Amino acid sequence: MVIERKWKKWVYFYIPLTIFVVGTLFPFYWMLITAIRPDAELYRSWRAVNNAPFWTLAPTLAHFQDLLAKTTFPQWLWNTFFIAVVSTLISLFCGLLAGYALARLKFPMAGTLGTSIFVTYLVPPTLLFIPLADIIRNFQLGNTPWALILTYPTFLIPFCTWLLMGYFKTIPKELEECARIDGATRFGAMVRIIFPIAVPGILSAGIFAFTLSWNEFIYALIFLSSPEKKTVPVGVVSELIRGDIYFWGQLMAGALLGSIPVAVVYSFFVEYYVTGLTGSVKG
């Protein structure tokens, strides 16, 4: 009886789970391995006898060194980080205010405004990028990080608003009302009572927005041209393939280094991220 149960557990649970984990994480392992293998090993014919792709006996840091010293990669890391942080702050600011207004206040067109904020999600960046490029250039923002800092909130704000709306709805109205009875202004109550309670929601929205900004590509591709202004995704795609040669070692090193900041930030806030994901969906 017990043995049968154990067998079942293995087949129906442990093995599928292991397959999922391996399948999910293998590409990252591959990134790592490629980044530390010397070039000579990387480009061996697939049928060559000495081709051992899964490990290396001569790991090298040359790719990382070349990446950091010979390209503007460090500059891209900074650009991406700066843009992600500022866009997130702007989106949180707008989302917080808008979420509160939609969740708590009654005013004409509340429903319409709420719906139209959500409808903007139907107009994805890949639909807007051509006319938006012209608009950005007319505002003289072309090739500056501000082009991205001002446009990223367009897809970050709806998320933040949803999420925070959901949070606000769960905070009992009585809390505010008590505060106002005690003499606080509506605005004061909002800032001093409600917002602090919503901090978990703010963190969730923030971390979600941060990872989304880091991930954005097409706007960064279109609006930025100079190599030193690029973000990590765009830089890796356009600058690490020089002429005839794909520098796969450097590419994978860049991919790894480009993913680490986000992964690190995420790992500190996993719980918030998960709540953010699920909250935005339920909200």
Place this chain on the structure above:
Amino acid sequence: MKKPIAGGAGDAAGTVALPHPRTSGAKRPSAFLENERWLAAMLLAPTVLLLGLFIAYPFVMGVWLALSSTSVGNPGEFVGLKNFLKAWNDSIFRTAFYNTTYYTFWATVFKLTLGMYLALLLNRHFRGKRLVRASMLLPFIVPTVLSTFAWRWMFDPTFSVLNWLLYRTGFIVTKLPFLSDGDWGIWCAIVVNTWRGMPFFAITLLAGLQTINPDLHEAASLDGANGWKRFWHVTWPLLKPVTLVVVVFSVIQTFSDFQLIYVLTGGGPANATHLIATYAYQVGVATGLLGEGAAISLFMLPVLFIVVWLQLRYLRKLEGA
């Protein structure tokens, strides 16, 4: 017990602050902000400004552009629906449209199925659960472009590690044409998209699963229902609303996808993996035919609109029932 202030549309009660030494004789600004309507307007102003300027305005410009013959260096003139007609007659566009639909459909099916399966697996207690859950989200966190490069290297026509593995284990004799064959190409893209998007489904569905009262499952199994029956009759109906929302998000993202294909295949081989977004980029930006590129992008809108509308209707029906 003092009555709380009632807000409301057109209600001027907001300006009547409860008498209190601090607020009586209040300056204009705070009285101003007491009025719900004005407060709402102020709070919503930054959002409306940003979204209006960078979504509504470009959208209108995009429509105008699509109706004109603008190309790089040549301000165009109004040409009506000519660009849309040209796109419709362009078999490359039709291929891209079909590809986008095919890609979105299958990727969503797989993401949903695998995500659901994974959510069910994770809906238990086991050692290392937190670690597993956190690491499973990595594909979704890491920038798509970077992880897609890793996949591209894995699919490389000459140096693919997957080919190597299958060759060594005796499954194949000649290389598999991962990115060199049209059908293989789009399925490789579907695989990468599924790999990347499944965690989103899994985590969200997991949260949904955790809100289901375990007593319901108890009752069902006491009635003799086995695993599958329990899932279908108890779990699934309760998960439908969450599933629907997740699917809507995912469909919008996948249908308008650009990065994955741009990095993985560039639209090839021979346009077999071109999507609406990547083709719009090629025509509008690379070739400089801005009006035509804008028109191609706009073809996304009706499809997205219909999909979302259908799903919202279904959602409303579910909630009404």
Place this chain on the structure above:
Amino acid sequence: MERRAFLKVTGIVGILAAGRAPAFAQGTKLHILRWVDFIPACDVELRKQAGEASKALGAEVQFEFINANDLQPRITAAIQSQSGPDIIHMLHNWPHLYENGLVDVSDVAEWQAKEQGGFYGQSEAYTKVGSRFMALPHGIVPGLTAYRKSWFNEVGVTTPPKTYDEYRQVGMRLKKKGHPIGQTLGHTFGDAPAWAYPLLWNFGGMETDKSGKTALDGKGAVEAVKFMTAFWKDACDEGGLAWDDTNNNRAFHAGEISATLNGASIYIAAKRAPDKIKDDKGEPLVRDIQHMRLPAGPAGSWSYHTAFAHGVMKYSKNQKLAKDFLKWLHGVGPYGRWFEVAEGFSIGSTKQWERHPLWNTIDEPMKGFKTAADNSRVIGFAGPPSAKATEVYSKYVIIDMFAKGVQGMKAEDAVKWAAGELKNIYG
């Protein structure tokens, strides 16, 4: 060397002789955007020349290099925002496409032609729009088929195959031995058109007739597609549909393929890294590389190469400075030095460079590149290389026509498809 020093001096003297060094505002910057050269040493040489030019012109000259496939989006962005680099690299017949954004440089072009023996037909056709030169030709990168001498000998081939059919027979034998021919039919700017367009022409096909009307649907194109389909199955590495301009280089260096159409970069890269690029016996690969021309079809033996030019952008605030700089850069001195560093990868746009001493001392397998560009046609043939032809090229219609045939579509249908696309573009 004496000659080089002499040329160097004449270069700078040339500028000074043209008048006093022009008085440009302090801090004027001249920004030139070019592709990343497949011969890295060329870009190094250009940066060096930028330093010299800066002194001679009294303004700061700066080069920027990006991947060729990224040039067009960058040009679109620059022209739309009316700001960006002053001079941009133009490939193929892009001057026709960007005519409205470029400056008329006919005066400098005529000077260059006169001084250096006249332009090749392809270079002139690509940069001259109507009667005006909208860009200055700056070389051609010719393509020849690089092949492994020893493997060809193994299958009994000691002289290059003369016709496409002969080539296919040779390829069949090579593929059976595990050494297929490698050819890209992917969406890439250099190797794919260099193969596809001549294949069409050499079987008698054409995109448009002399009057500019589309004329693709015909026996020539169908025969070409039929050949390509058979050739692919019998002789080619079938991964080629996903290759870009770099995959065949890699595959050749790794010993995966025995022959491929390419610029001289395969040979030059192998020559510069003999310890890294070896054949399966451990010998430097470069010793086994030879070059041959494209074979002939029933209607001729044309070829296609990538022509390059420099265009001065209309939005530039330094147009006079740009033209002066280009006159210096394209002059015999600086261009000569760049030409030598290229070691035969890039040949001149004018005929006098065929007589350069480089060709006497260059490695024997490279000698064929000297006159490789003499039988090139232009895209859009038989009509003019107009912006519509550029659209066809940008949409890879001709390349896809072959790709479709190779993937199983009947030749007639593939040609009909391409003809339909052409009609849609030409109107």
